[in-house]
Amino acid sequence: MSANPNIGSHVIEADVVVCGGGVAGTMAAVAAARQGASVVLVERYGFLGGNATAGAVAQFNSWQTGNGRRVVAGLADEVVARLRLYGGARAHESFVMSTGHHMDRVEYAPEVLKLALDDMVAEAGVRPLLHANLLDVECEGRRVVGMRVLTKGGVLRLRAGVLVDASGDMDALKQAGARFLELGDNETLQPATMMFRFGPIDFDRFGALTKAQLAELAARGYAQGQLARAALHSSRDPYSTDGWFNISRLGIDATDPMALGAAEIEGRRQAWKAAWFLTNSVPGCEDGRLRAFATQVGVRETRRVEGDHVLTAEELLKPVQFPDAIAAGAYPIDIHPASGGALHYVPMDADHAYQIPYRSLIPSTLDNALVVGRGISASHEALAAIRVMTISMAVGHAAGIAAAMAARAADAGMGVQVRAVPVPALREALVRGGAVLG
Numbered sequence: 488m489s490a491n492p493n494i495g496s497h498v499i500e501a502d503v504v505v506c507g508g509g510v511a512g513t514m515a516a517v518a519a520a521r522q523g524a525s526v527v528l529v530e531r532y533g534f535l536g537g538n539a540t541a542g543a544v545a546q547f548n549s550w551q552t553g554n555g556r557r558v559v560a561g562l563a564d565e566v567v568a569r570l571r572l573y574g575g576a577r578a579h580e581s582f583v584m585s586t587g588h589h590m591d592r593v594e595y596a597p598e599v600l601k602l603a604l605d606d607m608v609a610e611a612g613v614r615p616l617l618h619a620n621l622l623d624v625e626c627e628g629r630r631v632v633g634m635r636v637l638t639k640g641g642v643l644r645l646r647a648g649v650l651v652d653a654s655g656d657m658d659a660l661k662q663a664g665a666r667f668l669e670l671g672d673n674e675t676l677q678p679a680t681m682m683f684r685f686g687p688i689d690f691d692r693f694g695a696l697t698k699a700q701l702a703e704l705a706a707r708g709y710a711q712g713q714l715a716r717a718a719l720h721s722s723r724d725p726y727s728t729d730g731w732f733n734i735s736r737l738g739i740d741a742t743d744p745m746a747l748g749a750a751e752i753e754g755r756r757q758a759w760k761a762a763w764f765l766t767n768s769v770p771g772c773e774d775g776r777l778r779a780f781a782t783q784v785g786v787r788e789t790r791r792v793e794g795d796h797v798l799t800a801e802e803l804l805k806p807v808q809f810p811d812a813i814a815a816g817a818y819p820i821d822i823h824p825a826s827g828g829a830l831h832y833v834p835m836d837a838d839h840a841y842q843i844p845y846r847s848l849i850p851s852t853l854d855n856a857l858v859v860g861r862g863i864s865a866s867h868e869a870l871a872a873i874r875v876m877t878i879s880m881a882v883g884h885a886a887g888i889a890a891a892m893a894a895r896a897a898d899a900g901m902g903v904q905v906r907a908v909p910v911p912a913l914r915e916a917l918v919r920g921g922a923v924l925g
C-alpha cells in the first residue's frame with residue numbers, strides 16, 4: 488500500500504467535485520467554496536484556465552449588448568479585476584466588426600490568467616487537484632457516487648456529493664453514462680484552432696489597417712494557401728508588442744484521440760505558415776516571428792449533454808424569458824465552418840440579450856450532477872453563441888452556487904438533488920454576487 492494517504496484505498500471526500508479547471512469549472516469551484524461547500528477541483532494540467540490559458544484564446548468577448556447594457560458581470564468581472572492587479576488585462580473596448588455589427592472585448596495575457604485563477608481558488612479554499620486526469624466515474628442508479636483520477640502518485644479515488652462536469656468534452660458525464668445530443672462530424676462540429684503568439688508588431692501600422700485592407704490581405708493569404716482561414720483575427724498582449732493570432736482551422740472531432748493528436752501537428756504547421764504570411768505580407772508585421780504555440784489546440788465544440796432543457800437558437804433569438812434564468816449573454820451565433828475561409832454569423836440587434844435556464848445545466852439522466860461551459864445542454868447553433876468565456880464564467884458561477892445549495896440540503900438529510908435547488912434563492916444569491924440574469 489502507498490505511504491501517501493491520498494493514494495490507494497484512501498478516498499478524498501468533498502461536497503462538490505468539479506472535473507475540469509477551465510474558466511467555467513474554476514468559477515463553479517470558487518462559487519461553491521464561497522458558499523461554504525468543500526470543493527475539489529480536478530484538472531489534467533498543472534494550471535487552470537483550459538482554452539483561456541492552455542488554448543491561449545486571449546480575449547474575453549461580449550460583456551454587453553450593442554447599446555452598452557451589461558449582460559455578464561459577477562465572478563467574471565472579478566477575474567478581470569484580478570488580471571488588472573497584475574497588469575494582465577487591457578481596457579474594455581467596443582468596436583464595429585467587418586460585418587458592420589457591434590462587438591466588445593477585454594484582451595488579457597493568458598500566462599497572467601493562470602496566476603489570477605490560482606489566487607481566486609486559494610482564497611476561496613478550493614482544493615485544486617492538478618495533474619489529475621479523470622479515469623472513470625462510479626454511479627448507483629441516477630447518482631454519481633465517486634470517480635477515480637490518474638495522478639503521478641497513481642490512481643486516486645474521490646467521493647462527491649455533487650459532480651460538476653466542466654471538462655469541456657464532458658468526459659465525466661460520458662463515464663457516468665449520461666445521454667448526449669447528436670455530436671456531429673468533422674464537417675459540422677466547429678473546428679479547433681492552434682493559437683499562436685507573434686511579434687513584435689508595430690501596432691500603430693497594423694492597427695491602422697482598414698477593415699477592407701484586412702479583408703483583402705486575408706483573402707489573398709487564403710487564396711495563396713498561406714492562411715487556413717481568410718481572417719487576421721488577433722488579440723494584443725497587454726505586456727508587449729506581441730499578438731495572439733486566431734487564424735488556423737482544423738476540422739476534427741476532438742474526442743477522437745488520433746484525430747486530436749494529428750490536429751496538434753497540423754495546427755502547428757498552419758500557424759507556422761500563417762506567421763510567415765504575416766511577416767512577408769502584412770504591414771506592421773515585417774519584424775515579427777512566431778514566438779509560441781498555445782499549449783494545446785483550442786477546442787470549440789465536442790459533446791453537448793442532453794439536459795432537462797435543450798437551449799435552442801430560436802430561444803436565444805426571440806429571446807425567451809426563462810423563469811429559471813441563471814445567466815445572460817449577448818454574443819451572436821458565430822459558427823466557424825470546419826473548412827473554407829468563411830464564418831456563419833447571425834448578429835443580434837443593439838439591445839438584444841438572451842438568457843440561459845438552470846435546466847440546461849442538469850443532465851437528464853442524473854440527480855446529483857451539473858454541467859458548465861461548452862458542454863451544456865444546447866443545440867449546435869445555440870452553443871455557437873453561448874460558448875464564449877464571459878458566458879461560460881457566468882454559467883460556472885451559477886452552477887457553483889447551485890451545487891453548494893444541493894450539497895447543503897443533503898446535509899439536512901434530503902439526499903443530494905440538483906433539481907430540488909430553490910431557483911428563486913439561487914437567482915437571489917447570484918444577484919447578490921453581482922451577476923446579471925437577463
Ligand SMILES: Cc1cc2nc3c(=O)[nH]c(=O)nc-3n(C[C@H](O)[C@H](O)[C@H](O)COP(=O)(O)OP(=O)(O)OC[C@H]3O[C@@H](n4cnc5c(N)ncnc54)[C@H](O)[C@@H]3O)c2cc1C
Nearest residue numbers: 507509510511531537538548621655680785786860861876
Ligand atoms: C480557438 C478558439 C477561439 C475562441 N475565441 C474566443 C474569444 O475570442 N472570446 C471568448 O470569450 N471565447 C472564445 N472561445 C470560446 C471559449 O474559449 C471556450 O468556449 C471556453 O473557454 C470554454 O470553457 P470551458 O471551461 O467550458 O472549457 P475548456 O476551456 O475546454 O476547459 C476544460 C478544462 O477541463 C480540463 N479537462 C478536460 N478533460 C479532462 C479530464 N479528462 N480530466 C481532467 N481535466 C480535464 C481541461 O484541461 C480544461 O482545463 C474560443 C475558443 C476557441 C477554441
